[in-house]
Amino acid sequence: MDEKIVKWLFDILLAGTEIQDFLEQYKIESAIDYSQNLILKKAIERNLEIIGEAVNRIVRRDNTFLDTLPESRSIIGLRNIIIHAYDGISDEMIWSVVIQHLPVLMKQVDQILEN
Secondary structure (H helix, E strand, C coil): CCHHHHHHHHHHHHHHHHHHHHHHHCCCCCHHHHHCCHHHHHHHHHHHHHHHHHHHHHHHHCCCHHHHCCCHHHHHHHHHHHHHCHHHCCHHHHHHHHHHHHHHHHHHHHHHHHC
């Protein structure tokens, strides 16, 4: 596998792990807890931007990753919303992504790197 793609995959894992560590460290267990911590929200949004940019770079370099990571377009779309349409972000949307979709992405990336 291309060295740059491997690096970007590790960037995804690092950013995802940071998000999970933040939630654990600050004992965030609900969307309400999340919405009440401005610094945490900004840190998580930044890591989601990194994940989205890494996925964007991966699929631009090798478009077969659109199939390998089925949610690629949604991940890139979230990155674009966070960066360009920041006023359209809801805490509930970010919370849902972090709780429901991030763990799936982390497992997919782990599997890709194992192969």
